[in-house]
Amino acid sequence: MATATLESLDNSTGILRVWFLLLEGLAGAVVTCPRPYQPDTLQLLFDLLQSTADVPGVTFAIYSINHLLLPMLQGWLRRNSRINGFWDSSVTTNFKQSFGMCSDIVMKFISTYTNESTEVSIVFMLRSLLDLATECVAQPAESISRLGCACIRHLLLSAGSMFTPRMWDVVCYSLLRVFHVTLYSLKQLMACFHINSDNYYGDIGHVKVAARRDCRSSDAERLCKLSQQVFQLDAQRLKQGRIEDMDDNRSYIFLLYPPDAENLLNVEKFIVRVPFRNVVVGLLSHQILLQIVGCILLQGTTRVTPAVASLQEMGSAACSQDSEAVGPGMLQHLSARDVCLLLECLHESHRTACDFDARPGLKFLLQKVAKISVAANLYKQAGITLSFYLHTLFEVCLRAQNVTLDAVKVIVKEKQGESGNLLPKVEPSHERWQDSGLAFLGALYLTCSELCEAYSEIILDRDGSHSIADRISDQPLFFLIAQPEELPWFEQPKMRNQSSSSIDKNDVLTSASIVTMAVQSDAVDSNGLRSPTFAADAASGREDAKVYNVATKKEIHSLLSEYKKRKQQRSMPGHNNKDRMAKFLPKRTTPKSDDPILNEVEKQQQSSILKDGEAHMQSWTEMVLTLFHLLQQLNDGQFSTFLPLIFPCADQLVCHATDLCVKEALSQWLRRLSRTCNIVDPSTFLNHTDGGQRNAAAPHLPDRSKNALDNNQQAHK
Numbered sequence: 001m002a003t004a005t006l007e008s009l010d011n012s013t014g015i016l017r018v019w020f021l022l023l024e025g026l027a028g029a030v031v032t033c034p035r036p037y038q039p040d041t042l043q044l045l046f047d048l049l050q051s052t053a054d055v056p057g058v059t060f061a062i063y064s065i066n067h068l069l070l071p072m073l074q075g076w077l078r079r080n081s082r083i084n085g086f087w088d089s090s091v092t093t094n095f096k097q098s099f100g101m102c103s104d105i106v107m108k109f110i111s112t113y114t115n116e117s118t119e120v121s122i123v124f125m126l127r128s129l130l131d132l133a134t135e136c137v138a139q140p141a142e143s144i145s146r147l148g149c150a151c152i153r154h155l156l157l158s159a160g161s162m163f164t165p166r167m168w169d170v171v172c173y174s175l176l177r178v179f180h181v182t183l184y185s186l187k188q189l190m191a192c193f194h195i196n197s198d199n200y201y202g203d204i205g206h207v208k209v210a211a212r213r214d215c216r217s218s219d220a221e222r223l224c225k226l227s228q229q230v231f232q233l234d235a236q237r238l239k240q241g242r243i244e245d246m247d248d249n250r251s252y253i254f255l256l257y258p259p260d261a262e263n264l265l266n267v268e269k270f271i272v273r274v275p276f277r278n279v280v281v282g283l284l285s286h287q288i289l290l291q292i293v294g295c296i297l298l299q300g301t302t303r304v305t306p307a308v309a310s311l312q313e314m315g316s317a318a319c320s321q322d323s324e325a326v327g328p329g330m331l332q333h334l335s336a337r338d339v340c341l342l343l344e345c346l347h348e349s350h351r352t353a354c355d356f357d358a359r360p361g362l363k364f365l366l367q368k369v370a371k372i373s374v375a376a377n378l379y380k381q382a383g384i385t386l387s388f389y390l391h392t393l394f395e396v397c398l399r400a401q402n403v404t405l406d407a408v409k410v411i412v413k414e415k416q417g418e419s420g421n422l423l424p425k426v427e428p429s430h431e432r433w434q435d436s437g438l439a440f441l442g443a444l445y446l447t448c449s450e451l452c453e454a455y456s457e458i459i460l461d462r463d464g465s466h467s468i469a470d471r472i473s474d475q476p477l478f479f480l481i482a483q484p485e486e487l488p489w490f491e492q493p494k495m496r497n498q499s500s501s502s503i504d505k506n507d508v509l510t511s512a513s514i515v516t517m518a519v520q521s522d523a524v525d526s527n528g529l530r531s532p533t534f535a536a537d538a539a540s541g542r543e544d545a546k547v548y549n550v551a552t553k554k555e556i557h558s559l560l561s562e563y564k565k566r567k568q569q570r571s572m573p574g575h576n577n578k579d580r581m582a583k584f585l586p587k588r589t590t591p592k593s594d595d596p597i598l599n600e601v602e603k604q605q606q607s608s609i610l611k612d613g614e615a616h617m618q619s620w621t622e623m624v625l626t627l628f629h630l631l632q633q634l635n636d637g638q639f640s641t642f643l644p645l646i647f648p649c650a651d652q653l654v655c656h657a658t659d660l661c662v663k664e665a666l667s668q669w670l671r672r673l674s675r676t677c678n679i680v681d682p683s684t685f686l687n688h689t690d691g692g693q694r695n696a697a698a699p700h701l702p703d704r705s706k707n708a709l710d711n712n713q714q715a716h717k
Contacts, residue, residue, distance in 0.1 A: 004059050016060060023064055027072040038094040046101050058113045062121045070128045073102060077135055087141030096147055103151045107159045123166050130174040137285050138181050140278045149288040157295055160330050168334060172341035179345045182286040183352050185278040192256055193359045200365045206257040213249045220250060223280060227370035230283040233380050233615055252276040252369050276369055290349060290384055293342055297392045301328035303633045305626050307387035327399055336433040340426045343389060350385040353378035375612040379619035387626045393444040394630050398638060400437025405641050411441050412644050445645050448627060452649040455620050456656040621659050628665040636676050
């Protein structure tokens with residue numbers, strides 16, 4: 001059935017058209033009337049819209065929401081988005097109120113008036129609301145982006161159980177689209193860097209950073225705190241503590257130059273500008289969306305892992321009455337295609353996180369822009385997505401109708417030797433996921449195999465790709481001041497209540513200069529060269545920022561020769577200059593000791609990379625432990641069914657695992673294997689460990705996993 005039109009509803013009487021015009025005039029007045037009157041006008045508009053469900057009818061009410069209310073909110077959002085800094089003011093309360101009331105009225109219509117005659121119109125209304133929420137999530141303002149995520153969470157977790165299959169299709173496709181939107185800014189930066197590249201200035205084209213004074217100090221500090229939450233593990237964030245030495249009103253924009261920029265006449269037209277705030281706010285909203293997908297798939301599960309523990313306190317409406325029978329979360333309402341779309345969301349998130357973590361140069365650049373003590377990483381995002389993905393496959397396979405021991409053996413034989421992504425895409429053969437167990441079982445086998453193989457490769461590090469970041473610290477960094485006339489001028493949108501722009505040619509910094517931002521020094525050497533610092537720290541008090549480029553090897557040798565020649569002539573004047581300099585010559589054996597700024601930069605790199613390597617290994621260790629936690633929480637029958645699938649993975653870990661927690665998890669799994677298969681009497685282990693007295697439904701967790709579980713709960717609170 002096609003959506004109704006106003007002409008078909010009016011029946012040539014003209015009454016409904018007059019009614020619609022009155023509502024349209026009131027909706028237009030909401031946006032243009034003085035702000036003190038907006039709340040009352042909004043309340044009147046929504047009261048009238050709800051009353052139209054009774055008279056003249058539900059169809060006219062749905063039509064008014066689809067063609068009046070939602071377009072009005074979309075226009076309001078887009079108009080305000082063109083005003084730079086508008087969302088940071090206190091006048092956005094009315095928009096938030098209207099958006100929340102719109103979500104409530106849509107949820108009420110879905111739960112009350114959904115039937116065969118109105119389903120098409122209500123599905124259109126749901127799609128329009130999700131599109132509007134996606135536009136909110138895409139905003140660089142934290143409050144509006146969180147508003148879009150809150151709308152999606154409230155709608156799905158409160159009314160999801162009443163959705164029809166067609167509605168769930170719309171929801172899953174919308175979630176996949178909003179996942180891509182939140183990762184868009186980060187992917188723009190990643191496109192300039194090759195995998196395993198240690199360049200800070202980009203491999204494809206060139207990356208520079210513009211620093212400008214257009215925000216309050218409180219906003220800058222808030223953005224740095226959000227950066228800690230997004231780019232660090234919980235343990236790293238707790239260790240860093242309070243942010244010090246904050247620039248009072250600095251914001252940063254990445255300028256992405258095309259590869260052939262020197263051959264272009266109007267290069268400023270081809271520069272891609274990515275604000276750092278867009279990257280951080282996008283990833284923050286992405287984390288919230290991950291929690292929403294986790295709630296849909298896994299809330300209420302009886303098998304708890306550290307990643308799932310934070311879901312238990314979110315929205316009890318998503319929890320099934322009997323999750324063990326019908327599945328956790330809202331699995332019972334989803335089709336096989338819906339489950340695959342949600343798994344694709346997790347796949348996209350995990351792939352982006354791993355691709356980012358494979359670019360050490362970009363990670364170190366973001367560390368300095370974000371003012372965090374360790375290299376930026378997305379290990380937390382990668383761990384959460386893999387945990388949700390793996391856990392969902394287990395829950396689906398445990399309840400599928402055709403998953404037996406023989407079926408598992410067949411799948412293992414077919415998939416053996418097949419390699420691909422860590423999180424493979426699932427292609428179901430039936431409409432119900434309960435009938436597509438073999439497809440999900442194959443994905444589970446490939447996921448477990450790739451996880452253990454990747455973990456073994458990280459431990460062995462045969463080609464050195466996983467330790468490439470450790471070698472960055474061995475490379476000296478040299479910075480050359482670029483000429484201001486070589487930098488393109490670009491226009492900054494004016495702030496509200498701000499008469500002129502605060503950015504010019506000299507406010508552009510290359511990525512090399514950002515690396516030195518933590519070195520606060522105004523020292524001037526004997527040659528009159530100022531140390532590479534931010535303009536805010538200059539002794540002259542000027543607000544112009546210096547520009548630095550990474551020097552080539554030829555320039556380095558030339559500058560070192562010139563530096564030594566000048567140093568000998570100017571540093572020690574007088575007749576006994578040679579004797580005095582002889583005392584210092586043995587100490588200047590390498591260029592590293594000549595410049596304290598460079599020494600400090602190398603020290604920062606070494607400290608950052610070491611901490612990043614430890615975090616990398618710890619995050620993958622937690623992923624492997626999650627797999628064994630899930631296995632230990634299966635009953636004996638389920639444990640036996642999945643043995644052919646898990647045994648090759650355990651075989652790899654027995655050969656290569658070095659972490660004590662992983663070894664303990666393997667030991668518990670082997671004891672469970674011997675007891676289940678009646679290989680060894682369980683009492684044999686009682687003299688060595690208390691593992692024989694543990695219940696399979698409540699396995700012992702290593703200390704590290706307990707701490708991770710506590711940290712996740714504290715972070716959620």
